[in-house]
Amino acid sequence: MPTNLTPEYYKTEERFREATTNEEKIALLEDMLSLIPKHKGTDHLRADLRRKLSKLKDSVGAKGKVGRFTSAFNIDREGAGQVTLVGPANTGKSSLVAALTNAEPEVAEYPFTTRKPTPGMMPIDNIQVQLIDTPPIDREFVEPELIDLIRRADLVLLMVDLQAFPIEQFEESIAFLEANRIVPAHRREQFPQDIRWASPPFLILVNKVDDESHDEDYEVFREFIPADWPTLPISILAARGIEAMKKDVFEALEIIRVYSKAPGRDPDYNSPFVMKRGGTVDEFAAKIHQDFSRNLKAARVWGSGEFEGQMVSRDYELHDGDVVELRI
């Protein structure tokens, strides 16, 4: 249905996009609403603008307080995946984020240092994933917002401390998460179907495996943990297991990197397109541009271990590292 918007509306919309203060945005949104003709074709647009307006008004009203829309627990997804570090106090969560990302969360010898989550970007090879440091979960009061943040994760890294009580830490943490309806993807089937579980993949990081003398303790830990749990020994201090961790994170996110290539040119290996595993040529084309997908005539693929510029159909499933040349 046509919306029949006036040039004046579009002008106001442009000023809204350029506005920098919330007060200015509120005034312009109100103008925009008054400039929209009221009919069925504009129902969605008007509802959308009213929603934006009320959000902005809330956030202005909540100034000084910690408002719903300024909460540190509301973290926008960035990069190839949102990976949330979870665990008891003092296990080394903040240390990992400080060591592997641009963020600088506080690290301290005493427990319960972290009070608010901090996101940072962690490079893995030629992509970036978002790694989020969080407050510990072995407390009397855990913010419901922290639970929501964990529920939204693409991957949960549960960190325990080999030099404390790793088995208890592991058991108590998963019991706590389960009580909050968060279970690992690989165990999802074991839980009732009628409850809305969040079931991201889990990876257990056993930190502070600083040298060979700790390797044996890790083996003991491993024997006590059911075999289906993926675990990885690391030491942030001694930089052990960090590359293996990055590799496991990449695998657990179930993503692939695909490179676009123009005819007669080399691909840019520095800027991959990140897709979900199982993604097709058609989905790749849509990622570049909706028109590409619509007008796609042919595609050639290099990679997949066997192809050297082979023609493929639009439903061809791509693999990590593939180079694709689209013809429209």
Ligand SMILES: Nc1nc2c(ncn2[C@@H]2O[C@H](COP(=O)(O)OP(=O)(O)OP(=O)(O)O)[C@@H](O)[C@H]2O)c(=O)[nH]1
């Ligand atoms: N031995 C050893 N100590 C570590 C390692 N990683 C971190 N630590 C130490 O463990 C202590 C706690 O580290 P943090 O990163 O603050 O731990 P946290 O899990 O963020 O703690 P909370 O914010 O209280 O939940 C600090 O003294 C770190 O230096 C490690 O690999 N080996």
Ligand SMILES: [Mg+2]
């Ligand atoms: Mg911390």
